[in-house]
Amino acid sequence: MGAVLKAAHRAPGAGHRIEGILVQGGTVWTPSGARRADIRVRGEAIVEIGALAPGPHEQVIDAAGLHVLPGMIDVHVHVDDTVGQREVADTFPTASELAVRTGVTTVAGFVTQRPGETLTDAVERCRARAHERSHCDVAFHLTPTVWPWDWAEVEGLVSAGFTTFKLYTTYRESGLFTSYDRFGVVMERLASLGARLLVHCEDDGALATMDASGLDFSDPRTYAALRPELAEVVAVERTLELAARTGCGVHIVHVSTADALARIAAARGRIAVTCETAPHYLRFSDAVLAEGHGHRYLCTPPLRGETTRVRLEADASAGSFDLFATDHCAFTRADKDARRDDIRAVPKGLAGIGALVPVLFELLVKRHHRPLGELALRLAANPAKLLGVYPKKGAIAVGSDADLVLLDPNGLPHPVVSTLAAAYETYPGRTTTLNVCRVLLRGRVVVEDGALAGARCPRGLSPCVGVATR
Ligand SMILES: [Zn+2]
Structure with missing residues (x-):
C-alpha cells in the first residue's frame, strides 16, 4: 500500500x-x-x-x-457548497450521516474554483468544510475555472491524488461553460497525467437554438422542453470524439437519455469511457413535472419522457451503466418554493444521497432480480475505480x-429518506x-x-x- x-x-x-x-x-x-x-x-x-x-x-x-x-460510494454529491448562487441545503454533517446510515461510506463532492482563488486554495476551502465534520470519507473532483489552467499546479494536485476533473459543456451564465476546443486541450494534458475527466454533457449550441418565445415559464414542463434529449446526445458524441483523439479517459455524469447511453456503449472498448446515471432518471418521468408540485422535480438534465425512462430502466437492469450516483443537490423547501411561479428562478437539483442504496436495491434486486453483487459492483467497485482508489476502497x-x-434485504418496509436537510423528499411514499x-x-x-x-x-x-x- x-x-x-x-x-x-x-x-x-x-x-x-x-x-x-x-x-x-x-x-x-x-x-x-x-x-x-x-x-x-x-x-x-x-x-x-x-x-x-x-x-x-x-x-x-x-x-x-x-x-x-463493501462500503458503497456516491461519486456525485453537492454538499456544503453554493450551486447556481444558492447554498445547498445539506452540509457535510447531515449528508454524511445519512450516507453512512444507508451504507455509503465514501462520497465525492466538487471543488469549483472561484474568482480570485487558486485551485489549491479552492481545494483547501472545500476540504475545510469536510474536515472533522463528516461521518464518512470524502473525496473531491476538481473544476478549474480560470483559463488557461495552471498546469504546474494541476500536475501537483494530480500527484497528490486528485485524479478526477470535471468540466461542463454548458452553463455560460455561471462561468462554467468550456468550449470543445478547450476540452481538447484539457483532455490531451489530463491524458498525459493519467487523470480522468468527468463531463456534464448538454451541448450549449443545441440549447441556445431553442426558441423560448411564447412559452409558459410557470409550467415546469417548459424547463424540460428547453433542454431536449438531443442536446445531451450531441455533447456526448463530441466528448467521445475528443476522447478518441486524445486518449483521455472520460466519465459522463448523470446520463439521462437512452440515446446518449447507446453512443457510450458503442464506444466502449475503443475509448476509456464510463458513465453514470442518477436514480431519479430511472424512477421518475417528466409526468411529475405536470403535477401540482412539479417545480420540486426540476433538475439538470431534466426528467425525460416515460419512453426514455423505461429504456433507461431496462439499460440499468442490463448493466449498461458502470455506476449509479445521486447528483445529490438538495435545496431548502423555501428556496425551491420562493419563485415557483417562474421556473427559470427555481434552483435545479434533487435530494438523493439517502436514496442511492435503497432505490437501486428495490429496482435492481427486487424488481429485476439481479444479485446483490450488482450493488457491490456498481455502487462500490466501479465508483472506487473512477476515484482511483480501488481496491483500497x-x-x-x-x-x-x-x-x-x-x-x-428482508427487513420490515420502511420509508426511503433522501435527505436529512429541510428539503423536499424526492421519494415520498416509497419504501x-x-x-x-x-x-x-x-x-x-x-x-x-x-x-x-x-x-x-x-x-x-x-x-x-x-x-x-x-
Ligand atoms: Zn451535479
Whole structure:
C-alpha cells in the first residue's frame, strides 16, 4: 500500500477503537462473488477472509443471515457548497450521516474554483468544510475555472491524488461553460497525467437554438422542453470524439437519455469511457413535472419522457451503466418554493444521497432480480475505480479498507429518506425492505441498527487524511 495522499479528507473518529474485529458468518460479496466467510479486521484494514475462529481480544460481530457488502460510494454529491448562487441545503454533517446510515461510506463532492482563488486554495476551502465534520470519507473532483489552467499546479494536485476533473459543456451564465476546443486541450494534458475527466454533457449550441418565445415559464414542463434529449446526445458524441483523439479517459455524469447511453456503449472498448446515471432518471418521468408540485422535480438534465425512462430502466437492469450516483443537490423547501411561479428562478437539483442504496436495491434486486453483487459492483467497485482508489476502497479483499456494510434485504418496509436537510423528499411514499444493520468505516463501527454509533466516541480521534493512495 502506498503513501496516504491528500486528495480527500477522512472522517473524524467515530465508533469504538477496538483491538480487532471478526465479522462472522455472513454472506460476503467479494470481487469474485458471494460466499459464506468470516472477515478479520485489524486497525483500518481487512487482514483475513475465510473460515476463522475468534481471537482472544477480538470483538465478534455476528453477521449470520446477513449479507456483507463493501462500503458503497456516491461519486456525485453537492454538499456544503453554493450551486447556481444558492447554498445547498445539506452540509457535510447531515449528508454524511445519512450516507453512512444507508451504507455509503465514501462520497465525492466538487471543488469549483472561484474568482480570485487558486485551485489549491479552492481545494483547501472545500476540504475545510469536510474536515472533522463528516461521518464518512470524502473525496473531491476538481473544476478549474480560470483559463488557461495552471498546469504546474494541476500536475501537483494530480500527484497528490486528485485524479478526477470535471468540466461542463454548458452553463455560460455561471462561468462554467468550456468550449470543445478547450476540452481538447484539457483532455490531451489530463491524458498525459493519467487523470480522468468527468463531463456534464448538454451541448450549449443545441440549447441556445431553442426558441423560448411564447412559452409558459410557470409550467415546469417548459424547463424540460428547453433542454431536449438531443442536446445531451450531441455533447456526448463530441466528448467521445475528443476522447478518441486524445486518449483521455472520460466519465459522463448523470446520463439521462437512452440515446446518449447507446453512443457510450458503442464506444466502449475503443475509448476509456464510463458513465453514470442518477436514480431519479430511472424512477421518475417528466409526468411529475405536470403535477401540482412539479417545480420540486426540476433538475439538470431534466426528467425525460416515460419512453426514455423505461429504456433507461431496462439499460440499468442490463448493466449498461458502470455506476449509479445521486447528483445529490438538495435545496431548502423555501428556496425551491420562493419563485415557483417562474421556473427559470427555481434552483435545479434533487435530494438523493439517502436514496442511492435503497432505490437501486428495490429496482435492481427486487424488481429485476439481479444479485446483490450488482450493488457491490456498481455502487462500490466501479465508483472506487473512477476515484482511483480501488481496491483500497470498493472491495472486500485482504488489504482493503475495512469499509463493510451488513445488510438484511428482508427487513420490515420502511420509508426511503433522501435527505436529512429541510428539503423536499424526492421519494415520498416509497419504501424499502433493505435494512442497514451495521456499517464499519475503516475498521470502526459507525452505524448500529441503522443509527449512528459514533456519538459514543470523542470526535476528531482519527487523523484527517486522504482516501486516495497509490
Ligand atoms: Zn451535479
